[in-house]
Amino acid sequence: MPQQIVKRRSRGFICVNAHPEGCRRNVERQIAAIEGSSDASLPPVPGETFVPHNVLVIGASTGYGLASRITAAWGYDARTLGVFFERPPDDSKTATAGYYNTVAFDEYAKRDGLFAAHLNGDAFSDECKREAMALIRRDLAPLDLVIYSLASPKRTDPRTGVVHSSALKPIGQPYSNRTIELDSEKVVEVALPPASEKEIADTVAVMGGEDWRMWMDALLSEGLLAAGACTVAYSYIGPELTWPIYRDGTIGRAKNDLDNTALAIREMLAPKLDGRALISVNKAVVTQASAAIPVVPLYLSLLLKVMRRKGLEESPIEQMRRLFADFLTVNQPIESAGADEHGRIRLDDREMREDVQREVAALWPEVTTENLLALTDFAEFRKEFRNLFGFEVEGVDYDAPVETDVSW
Numbered sequence: 001m002p003q004q005i006v007k008r009r010s011r012g013f014i015c016v017n018a019h020p021e022g023c024r025r026n027v028e029r030q031i032a033a034i035e036g037s038s039d040a041s042l043p044p045v046p047g048e049t050f051v052p053h054n055v056l057v058i059g060a061s062t063g064y065g066l067a068s069r070i071t072a073a074w075g076y077d078a079r080t081l082g083v084f085f086e087r088p089p090d091d092s093k094t095a096t097a098g099y100y101n102t103v104a105f106d107e108y109a110k111r112d113g114l115f116a117a118h119l120n121g122d123a124f125s126d127e128c129k130r131e132a133m134a135l136i137r138r139d140l141a142p143l144d145l146v147i148y149s150l151a152s153p154k155r156t157d158p159r160t161g162v163v164h165s166s167a168l169k170p171i172g173q174p175y176s177n178r179t180i181e182l183d184s185e186k187v188v189e190v191a192l193p194p195a196s197e198k199e200i201a202d203t204v205a206v207m208g209g210e211d212w213r214m215w216m217d218a219l220l221s222e223g224l225l226a227a228g229a230c231t232v233a234y235s236y237i238g239p240e241l242t243w244p245i246y247r248d249g250t251i252g253r254a255k256n257d258l259d260n261t262a263l264a265i266r267e268m269l270a271p272k273l274d275g276r277a278l279i280s281v282n283k284a285v286v287t288q289a290s291a292a293i294p295v296v297p298l299y300l301s302l303l304l305k306v307m308r309r310k311g312l313e314e315s316p317i318e319q320m321r322r323l324f325a326d327f328l329t330v331n332q333p334i335e336s337a338g339a340d341e342h343g344r345i346r347l348d349d350r351e352m353r354e355d356v357q358r359e360v361a362a363l364w365p366e367v368t369t370e371n372l373l374a375l376t377d378f379a380e381f382r383k384e385f386r387n388l389f390g391f392e393v394e395g396v397d398y399d400a401p402v403e404t405d406v407s408w
């Protein structure tokens, strides 16, 4: 395909195309953030700390998974396998952002002599797991770190063939609150009916821990995990303001299931490998997954404003640098490294600070369509969202033609 000029195309708020050069810059910036880290514990002292050498990241092409993979590779020289589900380019369409992110990841990994393998497929399927196992056995075994960072609207159960679709709804009673209607950029009242039992079960089937467990079962039974191997999945809790739709809603049920799965995997790994299974509760950030949750865009627009003003804001790469440096590679029980009473790593500590949440809650009822840009950081939210697709990225000439038909 000849080079072409790529302008952002949107359906409502969502971008339906992606800019390869913008995506490359995003990846480059994240690598630079890790390489330029002044963090004393990066890189860790060999022998005294847990150093991940061989890392599998499931959900590795965008958001927290991509940031985890970059941290492992450029922070610790780890060999990585990334699993993700992204659309390649074709004659009429650009690829998805996660695809171009991976092209860039691969390019920089080759430049820096880092081993990187990629698997583009449905991580929920047996076939993808089989392919991953073969690849790991050949190039990456034994794994010492497995990051589970999938966010998906649906999952086909590999045993039954049933397609489960998640529903982001409250449980038990209807919920209404203000939100930003992203397509019209208006502040509106949203009313959500409570989820049915089936919707709750479906959401747990998609975003709960069953698939994580299947991955870990397969890796353990095939002997592909190192002694002391660690696995981490990501969760979110958030403030009371969002609990009816998040923590106490369908997605919260799925995250509870993920918590329980961590315990089950821990029991499975501990006796055989002295391995660990952890939950990291991350900060709310702008990703394709989070923008889809009702109420979250308004919450994030306010949170960005408050946290930026206080100098507390962190991007996914900064969160992941902290996860690795302060928790994963520290050779002490997770409790003494600062886990909560349920043994979860809390990277949301700054977001959950009392003063931050007090200010967000005070601004919340004041926001209207008219003062949206003044009172909140919606402009930054929108920019960060477009950045995810490689648009409005600093330093990119959007009038210059780019090659869209690229691969790793």
Ligand code: NAD
Binding pocket: 058, 059, 060, 061, 062, 063, 064, 065, 083, 084, 085, 086, 098, 121, 122, 123, 124, 148, 149, 150, 151, 152, 234, 235, 236, 281, 282, 283, 284, 285, 286, 287, 288, 289, 290
């Ligand atoms: P994201 O949308 O940026 O990334 C999702 C990843 O999953 C992508 O790499 C995508 O390709 C991959 N994926 C989706 N379906 C797949 C499939 N069937 N097979 C293989 N790969 C598939 O999402 P994110 O926001 O980074 O979320 C990752 C995790 O972090 C989720 O568990 C989420 O709940 C959690 N989390 C997110 C936030 C937030 O604010 N974004 C906060 C805390 C925790």
